[in-house]
Amino acid sequence: xxxxxxxxxxxxxxxxxxISKSKNLKKLYCIPGNAGTNLIAExxxxxLNDFSKIGKFAKDKNINIIIVGPEKPLxxxxxxxxxxxxxxxxxxxxxxxxxxxxxTFTKLICKKYNIPTANFNIFKKKEDTINFLKNSKFPIVIKxxxxxxxxxxxxxxNFEESSNAVMEIFNGKFGRAxxxxxxxxxxxxxxxxxxxxxxxxxxxxNTAQDxxxxxxxDTGKNTGGMGAYSPxxxxxxxxxxxxxxxxxxxxxxxxxESGNNYKGFLYAGLMIKNNEPYxxxxxxxxxxPECQTIxxxxxxxxxxxxxxxxxxxxxxxxxxKWIDKKSLCIVLCSKGYPENYIKQxxxxxxxxxxxxxxxHIYHAGTINKNNTIVSIGGRVLNIISITDKYKTSxxxxxxxxxxxxxxxxxxxxxxxxxxxx
Numbered sequence: 001x002x003x004x005x006x007x008x009x010x011x012x013x014x015x016x017x018x019i020s021k022s023k024n025l026k027k028l029y030c031i032p033g034n035a036g037t038n039l040i041a042e043x044x045x046x047x048l049n050d051f052s053k054i055g056k057f058a059k060d061k062n063i064n065i066i067i068v069g070p071e072k073p074l075x076x077x078x079x080x081x082x083x084x085x086x087x088x089x090x091x092x093x094x095x096x097x098x099x100x101x102x103x104t105f106t107k108l109i110c111k112k113y114n115i116p117t118a119n120f121n122i123f124k125k126k127e128d129t130i131n132f133l134k135n136s137k138f139p140i141v142i143k144x145x146x147x148x149x150x151x152x153x154x155x156x157x158n159f160e161e162s163s164n165a166v167m168e169i170f171n172g173k174f175g176r177a178x179x180x181x182x183x184x185x186x187x188x189x190x191x192x193x194x195x196x197x198x199x200x201x202x203x204x205x206n207t208a209q210d211x212x213x214x215x216x217x218d219t220g221k222n223t224g225g226m227g228a229y230s231p232x233x234x235x236x237x238x239x240x241x242x243x244x245x246x247x248x249x250x251x252x253x254x255x256x257e258s259g260n261n262y263k264g265f266l267y268a269g270l271m272i273k274n275n276e277p278y279x280x281x282x283x284x285x286x287x288x289p290e291c292q293t294i295x296x297x298x299x300x301x302x303x304x305x306x307x308x309x310x311x312x313x314x315x316x317x318x319x320x321k322w323i324d325k326k327s328l329c330i331v332l333c334s335k336g337y338p339e340n341y342i343k344q345x346x347x348x349x350x351x352x353x354x355x356x357x358x359x360h361i362y363h364a365g366t367i368n369k370n371n372t373i374v375s376i377g378g379r380v381l382n383i384i385s386i387t388d389k390y391k392t393s394x395x396x397x398x399x400x401x402x403x404x405x406x407x408x409x410x411x412x413x414x415x416x417x418x419x420x421x
Contacts, residue, residue: 001303002062004029005041006048006078007069010331010364010382011288013037014295015067015302017362022303029061035373036363048073051081058087065090065310068264071285075101075147079263088310091264092284096255099266099282103143103181106282113250117279118183118271126170129180133162141183142166144174153222155185188273189418190280191232192290193243195268196305198314199261202252204240206297206322207232208290209419214338216414223338224379227415229328229390230293234272243270243277251282263309292362292382293329297322325358328393328416329384332401332409334365337378345375345408353403358386359396380409391420 001024005012013036020028020040031054033043046053048070058066066082068074068091077094091097098105110117118141123129133140142165144152152174156162169177194205210228214220247268255262267283267290286294295302299321308314334341347366350373362384365377381404385396394416401411 001025001064001307002027002029003065003067003303004031004044004058004061004063005033005037005067005069006031006054006073008032008034008037008364009069009288010362010379011286011291012069013362013364014292014360014382015069015286016041017360018295018298018302019067019306022301024301024303024307027061029063031057034363035366035368036361038368049076051078054078055082055085055087058082059085064088065306067091067306069285071097071100071283072147074264074284090306090310092262092266093260095258095260096262097284099251100284101147103145103281104179106279107181109251109254110279113254115247115250115279116277118186120181120183122179122181124179126166129166129170129182130163132182133159133166136162136182138162139185141185142169143181143183144169144177145179145181146175146177186271186273186278186280188271188278189234191234191270191272191277192228192287193235193268193270193277194286194290194294195248195266196309196314196320197252197262197264197266198309198312199263200312201314201316202248202266203314203318203320205265205320206230206294207235208287208293209233209416210287210290211412211415214412216412217417221338223333225287225289225331226333226412227328227330228287228289228293229326229393229416229419230290230297231326233419236275239272239275239277242275243268247277247279263312289329289331289382292360292384293327296358296360296384296386297325297327299323323386325386325388326390326393327384327386328390328397329382330394330397330401330411330415331364331379332381332383332404332406332411333379334375334377335408335410337410341378342408343376344369345406347373347375347380347404347406349404349406353400356396356400359400360384361400375408390416394420
């Protein structure tokens with residue numbers, strides 16, 4: 001099969017590496033890819049916003065499946081565009097992608113189908129929002145409605161913080177804001193729960209826990225993700241049954257009743273309190289860096305699973321199997337991230353690092369330049385280690401970063417601190 005993966009992050013490198021092992025693979029392309037995908041696939045420099053060029057490339061190269069990594073093309077309708085051109089695509093259509101593209105869309109589904117979630121209010125005017133906040137109990141959660149690269153969520157401790165958040169959102173920090181979402185603050189433990197769906201059936205695709213805050217101890221500004229571990233320490237049989245029955249199934253029912261079938265990964269961000277799940281948000285693709293943490297544990301052929309989804313043949317008798325170990329990922333970032341960070345910094349020691357068993361390095365914000373690898377993004381590399389214990393996995397990942405000795409990078413040394421005693 002000829003496969004093209006859209007995206008340039010660590011998630012896409014992890015997907016590319018997993019698919020590269022498939023006996024069914026003939027040729028692999030990454031659009032646009034990064035310095036890491038360039039080692040296992042052919043990178044193609046096409047803008048992800050240029051659906052016509054992507055479609056033409058797929059036709060010219062006889063691509064069998066396009067796998068969409070990031071959320072924006074999905075929210076913008078790339079699956080619909082490609083399917084109209086008879087190009088098979090792994091990823092949900094534009095209607096279903098509203099689960100991530102519009103937080104209010106998801107909340108209204110929760111309300112209609114009794115999906116457990118935080119109490120919420122939706123406002124379309126700045127003045128009405130501020131008036132509501134004057135009589136609110138804090139802390140409170142304020143969210144930009146649309147895509148915000150993982151940074152459009154504010155946890156506010158008082159009126160001043162919340163009113164500043166409202167002003168930033170309505171003044172266009174994350175693009176034009178037609179409405180804003182205000183939620184009660186849920187206390188509990190977070191967990192990421194993944195499924196993969198063909199539109200008829202779905203399968204669990206493991207669990208993870210990520211760390212969004214830039215600073216140790218989950219402090220500081222929100223980022224796209226500083227690290228993750230899998231599986232989550234919270235998951236158990238009873239909890240998983242509740243997640244499926246109370247959250248996943250009603251969501252797919254809502255989409256089906258609207259005349260849509262969901263194909264692709266679905267990522268449920270959950271809050272767990274007293275072994276009860278509450279939906280925080282949906283992502284309509286694999287998480288980043290959760291994907292990098294989960295995929296090395298997969299025993300099955302990923303391309304086979306994705307092909308079954310595209311063909312709507314993810315049979316209930318097909319079982320997805322996992323390695324029974326602990327996977328932990330540390331994200332190596334460029335100094336200054338998530339604000340103004342260093343760019344075009346050469347990463348000198350990557351090529352001399354010895355490849356170790358059960359250790360993976362996935363590229364994110366990197367490119368090849370004059371036969372060297374340089375950083376171009378805030379999140380630059382993902383270092384994953386798989387062992388029998390989270391603590392050992394973290395120690396091994398940190399040792400790889402120290403050997404790399406990249407002077408312009410920084411990372412959190414406490415990934416997994418809640419589960420590592």
